[in-house]
Structure formats: structure tokens, C-alpha cells
Amino acid sequence: MTVLVTGGAGYIGSHAALALLDGGRNVVVLDNLSQGHRWAVPAGAAFVEGDCGDYDLVRRVIAEHEVTAIMHFAGSIIVPDSVIYPLEYYYNNTVNSRALAQAAVDSGIRHFIFSSTAGVYGEPETTPILEDFALKPISPYGTSKMMTEKMLADAAIAHDLRYVALRYFNVAGADPAGRSGQTSRKATHLIKIASQAATGVRPKMAIYGEDYETPDGTCIRDYIHVTDLANAHVLALEYLEKGGESDVMNCGYGRGFSVREVIDAVKQVSGVDFTVDLAERRAGDPAALIAGADRIRQKLGWKPVHDDLTAIVRHALDWEESLKGREVSAA
Numbered sequence: 001m002t003v004l005v006t007g008g009a010g011y012i013g014s015h016a017a018l019a020l021l022d023g024g025r026n027v028v029v030l031d032n033l034s035q036g037h038r039w040a041v042p043a044g045a046a047f048v049e050g051d052c053g054d055y056d057l058v059r060r061v062i063a064e065h066e067v068t069a070i071m072h073f074a075g076s077i078i079v080p081d082s083v084i085y086p087l088e089y090y091y092n093n094t095v096n097s098r099a100l101a102q103a104a105v106d107s108g109i110r111h112f113i114f115s116s117t118a119g120v121y122g123e124p125e126t127t128p129i130l131e132d133f134a135l136k137p138i139s140p141y142g143t144s145k146m147m148t149e150k151m152l153a154d155a156a157i158a159h160d161l162r163y164v165a166l167r168y169f170n171v172a173g174a175d176p177a178g179r180s181g182q183t184s185r186k187a188t189h190l191i192k193i194a195s196q197a198a199t200g201v202r203p204k205m206a207i208y209g210e211d212y213e214t215p216d217g218t219c220i221r222d223y224i225h226v227t228d229l230a231n232a233h234v235l236a237l238e239y240l241e242k243g244g245e246s247d248v249m250n251c252g253y254g255r256g257f258s259v260r261e262v263i264d265a266v267k268q269v270s271g272v273d274f275t276v277d278l279a280e281r282r283a284g285d286p287a288a289l290i291a292g293a294d295r296i297r298q299k300l301g302w303k304p305v306h307d308d309l310t311a312i313v314r315h316a317l318d319w320e321e322s323l324k325g326r327e328v329s330a331a
């Protein structure tokens with residue numbers, strides 16, 4: 001009984017692998033190391049270097065490790081890049097997921113947890129965002145994830161496969177015990193960027209737009225601690241194992257903070273008054289994205305324990321300090 005974690009050398013996948021191992025499960029990580037790092041794979045997990053779209057390899061890994069469930073994190077996640085390289089995003093996120101799903105079905109895997117995104121909603125007219133809102137992604141990234149959700153839904157009807165797609169809002173922070181964190185070579189996420197500014201990894205940062213229709217003019221997001229998110233995956237797997245139906249669930253806390261509030265928190269927790277410039281709006285940024293977060297609590301019994309911006313920032317900062325001297329470029 002082993003869980004195959006694709007992308008387990010990356011940010012969220014490594015935390016999910018930790019949560020599975022902490023819960024006494026066996027884990028095999030499959031990662032091509034295009035973004036992740038070999039050292040980020042948690043101790044105790046088996047590791048196979050390769051592509052989740054490599055059908056024959058996935059079949060072999062499933063057979064050799066007696067895999068009974070898959071958590072699929074591998075993918076490309078930078079929204080602006082997806083606009084520049086759409087076909088790469090459809091390949092990495094959609095085509096490779098199709099091959100993985102095929103290998104899963106052909107190997108008799110019945111439980112599949114998929115790493116999806118709030119990006120599938122696009123720019124909703126109202127917030128909080130509920131799971132049954134229309135899916136209108138505005139980037140190839142969001143569309144590539146939406147297409148995979150649809151494939152899984154159809155495959156679950158046709159085959160003996162059930163899945164949960166978790167639609168993440170803004171994932172941040174790091175393992176409180178310091179075992180993992182965000183190591184992406186190309187950082188774009190606000191709390192990561194601000195943590196890098198606070199720890200001197202980058203000289204300064206910018207706020208992308210202060211003229212949104214929000215109380216302080218900056219965008220509002222629902223920041224969720226990566227460890228709570230990782231635990232949601234374990235609960236989703238237990239839910240399927242107990243016979244739960246396939247479903248999609250938002251992963252957020254149901255509250256938001258503005259970009260300014262986040263930057264103030266990073267300055268306060270770090271004690272560093274780093275330079276913050278004002279820049280133009282970033283294309284495609286909706287003013288406010290907050291999860292309607294009831295479904296996951298009701299269906300999975302998920303009880304977040306790190307819903308605290310100060311703790312999220314503290315863990316992100318600690319991780320950023322611990323990265324110094326390691327093999328991660330801060331591009």
C-alpha cells in the first residue's frame with residue numbers, strides 16, 4: 001500500500017509526502033526535477049526520477065511499489081509563463097496528466113487526488129467563490145488544469161476510478177518543523193517574494209497595482225498554509241478509501257488579506273523594513289479571490305490549524321533563511 005506522489009520534489013508535493021509519511025504511509029515520489037530538487041524529497045520516501053507522462057515508467061513504478069493511490073502535483077504553475085508558452089503548459093499539465101490517468105486506470109488504481117487551482121474560476125463576479133461557480137479560466141494555466149479536471153470526471157464515470165480535485169487558493173508558508181518549504185527556482189508568489197526581500201535574497205520588491213476596488217487599493221487573496229493543504233490531501237485520500245464520491249473542493253480558509261497587509265506582516269515578523277516599490281497592475285490579477293471553504297470542512301472534516309498570517313509568514317521566513325547556501329537559484 002504505497003501512495004505515488006508526482007512532483008514530490010516540489011513545494012506542495014514534498015509537504016504532502018511528509019504528511020503521508022507522518023501518517024505512517026509508504027510513499028514513492030516521481031519527479032523529473034525540472035523544478036524540484038532531489039534533496040527536497042522527504043527522507044523515508046522512495047524516489048524515481050522521471051516524467052509523470054511516461055506511461056511505461058508509471059506502470060512500472062505502480063507495479064514495483066505496489067501503489068494503490070496517486071497524488072498528482074507535477075505540473076507547471078506560473079500563470080504569466082503559461083500565456084507566453086501555452087503549448088508547453090497544455091503538454092505538461094494536460095497531456096502528461098492524461099498519460100498518468102491512463103496508466104492509473106490500466107493499473108487498476110482507484111483513488112486519485114489532483115492538484116488543481118482557483119485559477120479554474122477566472123475572474124468571478126462575486127466572492128467567496130463556490131465550487132459550482134462557472135469555470136472560466138483566463139490563462140492557459142487555468143485552462144490546462146480545468147481540462148485535467150474534466151478528463152478525470154469523465155474517466156471516473158467510465159472506469160473504476162474515483163478522484164478529488166483540490167482547487168488551491170494562495171498557498172504559502174513552510175513545514176513548521178523546517179523539513180520543507182518553497183524552493184522554486186523562479187519565485188513569483190507574494191509571500192515568497194516578500195520573504196526574499198526581508199532576508200536579503202533580493203534587494204527589494206514591488207506592489208503590482210494600488211488602484212483596485214479594495215479597502216487599501218491592493219489585491220486581496222486567501223492565503224493558506226501549505227501544511228494545512230498537505231493534510232487536506234491525506235484527508236481526501238482517506239475519504240475516497242472510505243467510499244467517498246468523486247468531487248472538487250476549494251482549499252482556502254475563507255478569508256483574505258491585501259498585498260499591503262501581507263507585506264506589513266512580513267516586515268513586522270522579520271523586523272526588516274525592506275524597500276517596496278509601486279508598479280503597474282499585473283495582467284490578469286482579479287481584485288479579490290476568497291474561497292468558499294465549507295465543502296472541504298464538511299466532506300473531509302478538514303480542520304486547519306495554521307490559519308494565522310503571522311505563523312505563515314514566520315515559517316516562510318525561517319525556510320528562506322535555511323535555504324541560504326543551498327543549491328537554489330533565486331531567479
Ligand code: UFG
Pocket residue numbers: 077079117118119120168169170171188189190191193205206207208209219220221222259282285289
Ligand atoms: N504581488 C505583488 N508583488 C509581487 C508578487 C505578487 O504585488 O512581487 C501581488 C499580485 O499582483 C497579486 C497578489 O500579490 O495581487 C498575489 O499574487 P501571487 O503571485 O502570490 O498569487 P496569485 O493570486 O497570482 O496566484 C496564485 C496561484 C494560482 C492560483 C491563485 C488563486 O499562483 O495558481 O493563486 O488565488 F490560481
